[in-house]
Amino acid sequence: MFRTALRNVLAHKARLLMTVLAVMLGVAFVSGTLVFTNTISEAYQKSSAKGFDQVDVALQPDRSRSTGDKVRARPELKQALLDKAAKTPGAETAIGVVNGFTAIADKDGKLIGGGFRSQGGNYWGTDDPRYPLVGGHAPKGDNEVLVDSETARRAGYRVGDTVRISIDGPVLTPEIVGIFTTDDGNVAAGGSLALFDTATAQQLFHKPGAYDEIDVKAASGTSQTALRTELDKILPADVTSTTGKQLADEQARQIADATSSLRTFLLVFAGIALFVGTFIIANTFTMLVAQRTKELALMRAVGASRRQVTRSVLIEAFAVGAVAAVVGLVAGIGIGAALRSLVSGLGTMPDGPLVISPGTVVAALAVGILITMLAAWLPGRRAARIPPVAAMNSVHAQATTRSLVLRNTLGALLTSAGLVTVLYATTMDATDAQAPMGLGAGLLVLGVFVLTPLLSRPLIAATAPVLRVFGVAGKLARQNSVRNPRRTAATASALMIGLTLITALTVVAGSLGNAIDKMAASALKADYVVSMANGNNLSPDLEQAVKSADGVAASSPLRNAPSRIDGKTEFLTSVDGSTIGELTHLTVDDGTFAVGGTRIVVDDRTAEDHHWSAGSRFTVNYEDGKQQQLTVAGVYQETEIMRGIMVDTATLAPHQSNPSDMQIMVKMSGGATDSARSTLVKALGDNPAIKIQDKKDISDSIGQVFTTVLNMLYGLLAMAVIVAVLGVINTLAMSVFERSQEIGMLRAIGLDRKGIKRMVRLESLVISLFGGVLGIGLGVFFGWAAGRLLGTKMTTFELILPWDRMALFLALAAVVGVLAALWPARRAARLNMLTAIKSE
Incomplete structure (x- = not known):
């Protein structure tokens, strides 16, 4: 049975290629995400750790706490505390740190660093160990400043140039007297850093005689813990101490949390692509098993057990999944490297090696193999349960009335449960409704998928007047589309899921944009x-x-x-x-x-x-x-x-x-x-x-965030659409193969090659439009449900249906159908009619 399974894999290489591609794309997305996020996480963690090399213990004001009827002001770190810290037993040096927002303009007067990452600080004395100078000298007075080397490189600044700087409003024009290097994460992420002498920094940042932090370096032979213990003896109640290791660990944890969120976000879309790919895998193995029904029946007749038949199908799935997983892992490593190079080229990431962890390799292989085997298990189990005699006579070909009733009942229950749960979630608070909304959406999509064979007949039948224009080819295309409702459902559902998400996002984004415009216009009279x-x-x-x-x-x-x-x-x-x-x-x-x-x-x-x-x-x-x-x-x-x-x-x-x-x-x-x-x-x-x-600028600035996110989500969901296209191609190609005899007969009685091509293309078009209509319908419903929740937070929110975008999505589904049919239609037209008629 093992040899037979491997032989079948090698015998159907072309038919399994689309399955391998579908699994490979999903695995590549997963492994690429893990490689990229692990790489940036390690790069930032190493960079942040370097930033604490000069800090063994940091003294910081305790966070403001208000009790009773009093507002407690944030305490200040004064010079007296700095002097005490420097004289503490075990302390080698103590540095007072001052920082705040500092905008630097380039030579064209435009802001460098993206605003939020534009920082300023103080340069300690004439030789600050935190910021090694690569040119010039330490700043002195309010007319001298240092800039980091990355900012100087990006803006083309050199020592001696005059630069425009703003702290909280008024523009300053100091001279650049030095350029320094830094491991600051903000600079590595594309920001800027300007340094003044301590007195000037305190004046500019409205902290006269005070510091934001005091960094103490331990003397040789003194541990961070021992130094902290000594410093705690001199600290007032409103000042806290933290070791450099604790600061580095905390920053590493924050970086890990940030990259974890990014990883989760990207893996969700990888999961969607894999979920869509599951339909293709199941479809492929269902058709492969159907084509080998007599072969499997003969094996049962000569002694093979049900378990052996199921196992042989799973062995095929394992082989296919293993190949797809390995190829996907290699492709994912390439994707991770490409993303790292792209981000590094933009200057938004510190240097670091590409990280390929054992966990990434295991995850990629496990995902590829398990998804494939899981999708193939049901077709294999179904084939093993067919009695040998019935299989020999093809009695099994049509689904029984009992199975159809069971499927439709289950689908109706799931759809009803999902619909009720989503509607219930729309009556809840937006924060509490997230879990019920997600559960209801999942149940509803699953229910519609189960009901898709039932829905396919009336919806595809509605295309009859249009298909009639194409004559015999159109009539045959409609009949072929509903000949095997389950196969049509699985093929259309792959496209349905992608378009459901895309449509829902578009509806919500369009409605939000309208709400933002109303918000600015209704609340402001100011110009x-x-x-x-x-x-x-x-x-x-x-x-x-x-x-x-x-x-x-x-x-x-x-x-x-x-x-x-x-x-x-x-x-x-x-x-x-x-x-x-x-x-x-x-x-x-x-x-x-x-x-x-x-x-x-x-x-x-x-x-x-x-x-x-x-x-x-x-x-x-x-x-x-x-x-x-x-x-x-x-x-x-x-x-x-x-x-x-x-x-x-x-x-x-x-x-x-x-x-x-x-x-x-x-x-x-x-x-x-x-x-x-x-x-x-x-x-x-x-x-x-x-x-x-002005009002439009305010609307645009808020809306730009949604537009950027929406475009990014479109790009990620494109992966699911690509996988769905592969599914349509795969289904049509295998459908053409199993209908070879029928196509040969059609050619023999007068249907020419153009008619055959037209028939296959129209069949693909009908299936794709069927999936598109379901996806857009579900997407509008989910967009409405999400809008109900947003309406509780935004009084100006109103559901807006983007008819032009939805028409574009339906046209996209049609294009998918036409493109997906090119190769199968050409293959069908090139069949030799005599050979096809004689085929089993």
């Missing part, structure tokens, strides 16, 4: 919103610059400050009470929209939490420890852009030690025009770190 490129706060000086610019009709800063109200931490948003009504469009449910003095307005959700209404009074505890009684003038409806407790800037500012603005809203006398934008740009010093956005 522009000014903010930092990285989301950090703006200097208060910029609000004055905006207010004094030509053509500005009204403006208001938005500032956040922590407070304690009724024993809970609440963030206050300060605005210019005299102009905020001209800059926003908020619906007031209770009272009036009036901000000034002790009068505030609050969103409906916060009001409900505190049981407030118009006229309610409460006591607020500010961050400086002082208290004040405020009155609720009005309650407004929360939006995605405006929410929280609004107080007047003049009321809050005296209680803030270092006020800064999140945004500045601006209304121009002539509206949002190119000249108005240019006026604001000029008023703000042509600063590369500052964004000036």
Whole structure:
């Protein structure tokens, strides 16, 4: 039986090629994902570990904790503590660390580093061991700066050049006096790093005489634990100590968590491709077993047991899966290497070797072999249960009424359960509904797959009027499509799954884009919103610059400050009470929209939490420890852009030690025009770190995230569509082979080669469109269900059906059908009619 199984594999090499390709693509995706994520994880971990070479113990302020009615301010690390740390027994050196956002412009005035990764810090003394100089000298004074070598290379900067820099608003133009190397992960990921002398850094980052961290290096012979024990003796209660090893381990854990999320995300799509491939494998082995029914029956007649027959099919599957897994592993290693080279070329990843772990090899082989054997088990088991006499007479060919009733009943139950679960999930909170929604979607897809043979007859029958135009070829194509409903179902389902996911994503993304546009238009009257490129706060000086610019009709800063109200931490948003009504469009449910003095307005959700209404009074505890009684003038409806407790800037500012603005809203006398934008740009010093956005820009910036993710998901789901195409080709090719005699007869009675090609192509087109219609229908339903959940979080969400995209997807299904039929149709047309008629 073993030799027979291997002989059958070698005898059907061409027929099994598509199966090997389907499994290989899925395995390549899995192994490529593992190789890539393992490589970047190890590269970042090694890079981060180097960054802690000069740190044996780090002293950091304890995180701010608020208790009772007091807001606890973040403690500062002063020079006195640094001096004590340097003199601690076992300490060799102590370095004070200052850091903050620092935007660097290139020679064209554009921001380097993507905003979030643009950092600045201090260079310690004249020789900082953390940042080896490769040219120039240490900075001194506010007119000198160092830049990292990668930023200098990307922007073409050299020692002696002048560079434009922004910390929180005003533009600085210091001279580059040195270039240094660093193992900083942000720089490795495409960011930038600028270094000032310590006094300048403290002044620029609003930390005069204070540090963000103190790094202590242990003397020779002193362990990190021993040094930490000595340092703990001098530390105040609001300062914590951490060993360098703990910091490196924590950063390694964070990197591992980040790459784990990426790995999981990519493996989901690899799983989808493998799931789709399972249909192809099952289809292939079903057809192969059907073609060898008499052979298997003869083996049963001469003494082979049911187990031996099943085992022979599984041996074939093992051989096919092993070959596909090995090829897929090699291809996956290539994919991982290509992705590593691509990311490294973009400057977003530190250098490191390609990591091919034993786990990756085992996972690839296990996935390829197990998936193939699992898909082949049912056809093998079904073949073994056919009585030899019945197999000899082909009595087994048609499914029994009992099996069809059982299948349709099971499919109806699964579909109903999935439908009910999804509908129930739409009534739940979005956070709690994720698991039920996923379960219901899985059950519904599985149920529709089981019911697909039943659905194929009426849906394909609906194409009869169109196919009738093609004459005999069209009629034969329709009959062939429903001749074996199970095979048609398995072939169409592979395409259905891919299009279901693509359609659902498109529906949700289109609806979200519309909701975002409505959100910006409905909540803002302001023409522009000014903010930092990285989301950090703006200097208060910029609000004055905006207010004094030509053509500005009204403006208001938005500032956040922590407070304690009724024993809970609440963030206050300060605005210019005299102009905020001209800059926003908020619906007031209770009272009036009036901000000034002790009068505030609050969103409906916060009001409900505190049981407030118009006229309610409460006591607020500010961050400086002082208290004040405020009155609720009005309650407004929360939006995605405006929410929280609004107080007047003049009321809050005296209680803030270092006020800064999140945004500045601006209304121009002539509206949002190119000249108005240019006026604001000029008023703000042509600063590369500052964004000036109108309503459309705000919508586009939020929508761009969804568009990028959507395009990436399209690319990943394309793998499933490619596998589905292979499935259609495989099914048609094997269908042509088993219908050789029939095709020969059709040729003999007058159907020419063009008619044969047309028949096969139309059959492929019908099957593909059938899968496309099911996929688009399910996708719209899932998009609606997901939209119901999003609607609970976004008041402007409304389901929008992208008819043009759905028409494109249906056309894509048709193209898949036409392309998939090219080779099988050509093969059918080239059959010798006499040889075909004589074939068994």
